[in-house]
Amino acid sequence: MKRTKENNCGACTSPEVQALFCELLDSTTSYARALEIREHIAQCDTCQERLESEEVVRALVRKCCLEAKAPQNLRQRISVEITQITVR
Template identity: 40%
Template structure:
């Protein structure tokens, strides 16, 4: 997950794949790269921990209830277009 000269930092790569990582949707090699980065980068690990806690809170609060598919799609679209994550470098 090195920068590879494309102007995208390791932190940007890790954060952009964070939800796929949390949902176990990455290939094993990609997930391993994220794990390695999180082990070495405290700001990204803090972001991961916060997102994981939020995901767990939502899961506990919504267990047993399933939103209609059209509502799920609408919420997902809003999240994808409006969610930003700030990575602070120390």
């Protein structure tokens, strides 16, 4: 759906906006927080388009990789990285 007026937040490619996408698409994000993030993203046409693309890509990956499992050592490395990033 195209809007008649182009809105742009100016931070469309910032790490903060990408973090909002990740938080929004995380299955542990509360419904209230997801609505809050969607309201924020809806203020910018570019961010809204990026979110829609991200949702399509994630859906395709889920569909195509439903049976695939990451090797245990990779899962452990990712868990360590997430913990280190969270602690910092």
